[in-house]
Amino acid sequence: MTAGVGAQLAHWGVRRRSTAAAALLILLVVAVAGAVLVEVLNRTAVGAAHDQALTRQSEILRDLGVPWEPRTAGGTAWETAVYTPAGLQELMLRLGRPGVVVQLQNADGQVVAASPAALPDAVLSPPALEPGRSFDSAEAFDGPLPSTDAFVYVSHGMYINDEPLTLTVAVPMGLQQGTIRTVTLFLLVGGPVLALLGAALMWLLVGRSLAPVRRITGQVRRIGTANLGERVDVPPTRDEVAELAGTMNGMLDRLQASDRAQRRFVADASHELRSPLATLTTTIEVAAADRSGTIWPETAPVLRSQSRRMGRLVEDLLTLAKIDDAxxxxxxxxxxxxxxxxxxxxxxxxxxxxxxxxxxxxxxxxxxxxxxxxxxxxxxxxxxxxxxxxxxxxxxxxxxxxxxxxxxxxxxxxxxxxxxxxxxxxxxxxxxxxxxxxxxxxxxxxxxxxxxxxxxxxxxxxxxxxxxxxxxxxxxxxxxxxxxxxxxx
Structure with missing residues (x-):
């Protein structure tokens, strides 16, 4: 399959191969840059939400009373105990913050109280923690967020009025994820569009660059043995195309010189062979016309001399032909x-x-x-x-x-x-x-x-x-x- 594709691409011209290469390069650059951009945006959004959640959690814990007192009966230094005469829902009304969701879960994971900012259909299911333990969703974050109603949250287990509860402060990520999806969609649509625009631009540029080459090709194709004196036009650009035109003219100069030498060689060889051949033919005819045979002693030296001359000439011509050939x-x-x-x-x-x-x-x-x-x-x-x-x-x-x-x-x-x-x-x-x-x-x-x-x-x-x-x-x-x-x- 790969060999077949390679053979097919080999038949494409420079213009097609350059255009295809430019389009593929643009797609590759957009894909890599887009993937990096989406990843950076995603992690930046999660990092900002995480910082906001930690800030709101610190504010809420300070509102609950500082210093936190450890539970006296069997408590540890890491267990936070809070006592309040207000009910849990009233407490959530007081602790609510704009832009965040605050909720309390009991040991079974059920939500016993939530701030008014909590959305009715929001699904926020942090783990139920023992008092003194914490959970940070950003530490468990890896890859894209799962859905538009996803949250970045921090949870902390504590005692409120001696009841083990989990306090969770969450920042919704719907807006951020919508922005990231918009950027992703733009990249998915804009990448091919940019590739098409780049391919069209490359097609035009390569076409203009190859126009002088096509002109040189046409001129060389029209030059034959009858008009070896013609030359291709050298553009005044002083670039590779001008160098190609100059090289072609140099090659045509050598071909013309070689053609002249070959024609002169053939003419001279024909002329040199014609003289001894004419002498041999005339001498043989004279000898054949003499019935008595008395003229033969006079013609024999001439025949031998011209035969030797032709032999030397043919041998020299063969030597030169071998030198020119190999x-x-x-x-x-x-x-x-x-x-x-x-x-x-x-x-x-x-x-x-x-x-x-x-x-x-x-x-x-x-x-x-x-x-x-x-x-x-x-x-x-x-x-x-x-x-x-x-x-x-x-x-x-x-x-x-x-x-x-x-x-x-x-x-x-x-x-x-x-x-x-x-x-x-x-x-x-x-x-x-x-x-x-x-x-x-x-x-x-x-x-x-x-x-x-x-x-x-x-x-x-x-x-x-x-x-x-x-x-x-x-x-x-x-x-x-x-x-x-x-x-x-």
Whole structure:
């Protein structure tokens, strides 16, 4: 049952839940405050009546004669004896007080005399007391009074003309109880009315507060892929709603940038794939049209070259897609970076057209050897395409970092392009043929790998003004492991 109610409340909007909570809170406050108020009024009324009864009792006893004399025959110091020539009813006429009821009971509990203030239908039944004993109804009071004709009274047992009687002085509580019932009725009726008024006020206030949120929701709902440039209105209130609108606009900015990047990526990838595909298609058609087969030796190298180019491009695209989807996953282990550098140089040396200058120091880091090898391959391939006569590769330890530099004597990268060169599909030399150039993805992939290792890769110049790419990787095992773990999340 509780789970069902919770599920139903979960479907209520903020406005309904806030209104219901306000109404319940008002009812709870009124109920608690009303109960406390009624209890305080009840006890205050009883306390005042009790004080009045004690005062009247003291006055009556003084009128009966002071000092009280204890009964001589078998009496005790606590037994009060009074002697009067007047009859009991005449005595009550003399002892009567306004606002109180005075009566005498015999040992059987029967009323033998009462003051004129006693109501004909008043039911006052105090216990019959032995002489010298007293009874106070306020001490026995606990909770609300039983009825409208209830009394607060004090009784005292005494001898009057040697007859054991009980003198009772009572204060009627009808008026006080009527007032308390009126207050209780007002609380019972006024509580729900206050709850309804509070709920209505909360409904209006929450509605006005949520109006900007509904407007933002409507604006965001109308924004689609065709109009990502639109933004929601930010109210000038500088409150949570304004913060929400600003956050939504920030999210839309990121979505728009991501959409642009995705569209540019798809367009660039399509363009890059179109060129080798067109070359392959044309070459195959030419070879197929040659019945003699003499042209095949000339077309085979072209087919192999374009196939390898497409394979590298597809592999780079898959790598970037994995990075964008779930982050780069590294297989971290202790790696001798100098061996990685030497292996890549050995692979490149037979096919290189340039002089290779190598300076490698032993350096061990914590990283993914195959991924770092991919970084070196991309940097060396880039240097091979742009170098004029030589390529220099250096590895050294510098403080807590391993530093790899790849220099060449080719064209330098302008300062304004040194950051842009690491973006996807960016090639600074637009005049050269695409067949001899790279895909524009190698440096972007290299940066992702280096950043995943907690390092940096930058483009710049050496001391002599030659083109340089520098990679810095942390040698500390703890730092590399922590950063690699973060990159896989």
């Amino acid at each position: 982050g780069l996953r590294l297989r971290t282990a202790d790696t001798d970076l100098d061996e990685v550098v030497r292996e890549e140089i050995a692979r490149m040396r037979p096919a290189s057209r340039h002089e290779l200058r190598i300076h490698v120091e032993p350096v061990r880091i914590r990283g993914d050897g195959s991924r770092l090898q991919q970084v070196l391959r991309n940097l060396l391939s880039n240097a091979e395409r742009h170098a004029a006569s030589w390529i220099a590769v250096s590895l050294r330890a510098e403080g807590e970092d391993a530093v790899v530099t790849v220099d060449n004597d080719g064209s330098r990268i302008a300062p304004e392009d040194r950051e842009r060169v690491f973006e996807r599909f960016v090639r600074l030399d637009d005049s050269r043929a695409r067949d001899t150039g790279g895909s524009g993805l190698g440096l972007a992939i290299s940066r992702e790998i280096v950043v995943a290792h907690g390092g940096t890769i930058t483009a710049g110049e050496d001391a002599h003004g030659n083109c340089r790419f520098e990679v810095r990787l942390p040698c500390g095992a703890d730092g590399a492991e922590d950063r690699a773990a973060l990159s896989t999340l």
